[in-house]
Amino acid sequence: xxxxxxxxxxxxxxAILYAAAxxxxxxxxxxxxxxxxxxxxxxxxxxxxxxFKSKRSLAQAVxxxxxxxxxxxxxxxxxxxxxxxxxxxxxELQENVLVRASIRLAVxxxxxxxxxxxxxxxxxxxxxxxxxxxxxxxxxxxxVDEREFAxxxxxxxxxxxxYSQVSTGRADLPERVASLWHYLLPGITPPHVxxxxxxxxxxxxxxx
Amino acid sequence: xxxxxxxxxxxxxxAILYAAAxxxxxxxxxxxxxxxxxxxxxxxxxxxxxxFKSKRSLAQAVxxxxxxxxxxxxxxxxxxxxxxxxxxxxxELQENVLVRASIRLAVxxxxxxxxxxxxxxxxxxxxxxxxxxxxxxxxxxxxVDEREFAxxxxxxxxxxxxYSQVSTGRADLPERVASLWHYLLPGITPPHVxxxxxxxxxxxxxxx
Numbered sequence: 001x002x003x004x005x006x007x008x009x010x011x012x013x014x015a016i017l018y019a020a021a022x023x024x025x026x027x028x029x030x031x032x033x034x035x036x037x038x039x040x041x042x043x044x045x046x047x048x049x050x051x052f053k054s055k056r057s058l059a060q061a062v063x064x065x066x067x068x069x070x071x072x073x074x075x076x077x078x079x080x081x082x083x084x085x086x087x088x089x090x091x092e093l094q095e096n097v098l099v100r101a102s103i104r105l106a107v108x109x110x111x112x113x114x115x116x117x118x119x120x121x122x123x124x125x126x127x128x129x130x131x132x133x134x135x136x137x138x139x140x141x142x143x144v145d146e147r148e149f150a151x152x153x154x155x156x157x158x159x160x161x162x163y164s165q166v167s168t169g170r171a172d173l174p175e176r177v178a179s180l181w182h183y184l185l186p187g188i189t190p191p192h193v194x195x196x197x198x199x200x201x202x203x204x205x206x207x208x
Numbered sequence: 209x210x211x212x213x214x215x216x217x218x219x220x221x222x223a224i225l226y227a228a229a230x231x232x233x234x235x236x237x238x239x240x241x242x243x244x245x246x247x248x249x250x251x252x253x254x255x256x257x258x259x260f261k262s263k264r265s266l267a268q269a270v271x272x273x274x275x276x277x278x279x280x281x282x283x284x285x286x287x288x289x290x291x292x293x294x295x296x297x298x299x300e301l302q303e304n305v306l307v308r309a310s311i312r313l314a315v316x317x318x319x320x321x322x323x324x325x326x327x328x329x330x331x332x333x334x335x336x337x338x339x340x341x342x343x344x345x346x347x348x349x350x351x352v353d354e355r356e357f358a359x360x361x362x363x364x365x366x367x368x369x370x371y372s373q374v375s376t377g378r379a380d381l382p383e384r385v386a387s388l389w390h391y392l393l394p395g396i397t398p399p400h401v402x403x404x405x406x407x408x409x410x411x412x413x414x415x416x
Contacts, residue, residue, distance in 0.1 A: 159367025
């Protein structure tokens with residue numbers, strides 16, 4: 001039995017997105033081309049242009065798929081989930097080319113004339129939801145504004161992974177994320193909650 | 209009386225650097241070219257190649273000049289100086305094309321195949337010096353590792369300015385920096401010190 005047309009189109013689009021992410025990760029935006037992506041995905045020119053008209057629209061779609069590329073097995077709820085997500089993302093950045101490419105495009109988009117904060121806002125929205133749950137569980141200090149802190153965390157995390165990328169190719173990213181939490185947690189959660197949170201190992205001599 | 213040769217060479221190099229920063233800010237790395245920079249600086253091909261052999265070496269030099277481009281009138285010492293520097297840099301990013309270009313190149317360097325953390329480390333070194341002074345003035349909590357926090361701050365700040373850039377063209381950067389400090393300060397300084405620090409206005413409804 002033949003696949004329904006729509007289902008086939010969805011699969012083709014997915015194959016193109018994955019191929020595009022791989023090519024952008026390998027060559028950067030300027031080095032990538034629609035034909036390289038077509039070849040990698042094994043689609044025809046017709047198939048490509050049905051879904052994407054340009055390299056730019058491919059880059060936009062790859063950036064927008066960031067959250068789909070990240071497969072986060074949500075464990076505990078509340079503040080621990082926020083922390084776990086940052087460490088999970090650190091590992092994904094080390095190991096998953098699709099995540100890496102989509103974040104690289106988001107960071108370097110200025111170089112190809114884009115200015116689109118959708119990806120950043122989507123992460124902030126997700127963190128906001130988790131932080132609301134943390135608030136309901138009584139884990140946040142009264143002076144924490146969940147929306148504001150979600151934005152602070154997205155910004156701080158973006159730069160942390162960037163600095164780690166240029167320093168060590170992201171080898172030390174988990175330690176850097178642990179350090180970030182070491183200095184952020186006292187500002188958002190009371191000591192008795194903090195004592196129970198797992199935040200990984202920092203690189204400095206001081207114990208976490 | 210003719211200028212000594214060496215002095216003239218220093219001035220030419222400076223003129224080239226400024227022109228390069230302006231061109232990179234205007235066109236991005238891929239859109240910039242050595243000839244555009246030569247024309248802007250008003251130097252001959254010989255003058256250019258005496259100092260810089262390629263667009264890449266120009267970009268590296270612009271990145272490396274970041275701290276020279278930032279004219280920071282150091283006021284108070286200690287932790288307030290660390291905070292003041294972050295707000296000063298926020299204004300410089302809004303108004304000074306040279307600073308903007310050098311930071312843009314540092315952030316987007318992956319796109320043109322570079323991976324150089326010199327700029328990040330130089331800022332971390334400078335902040336470390338200020339933080340040591342803050343430590344000597346008794347402004348830091350015992351659990352603060354000055355070297356580690358300098359690195360955390362450089363990473364967090366880099367991402368904060370990046371997120372602000374794609375969101376609002378950096379119009380809201382000062383408020384975002386104020387928010388960052390709101391959540392970082394409790395982790396590094398005791399309440400009686402914090403009460404005396406000036407950290408600007410946050411965007412959220414909560415008072416700073």
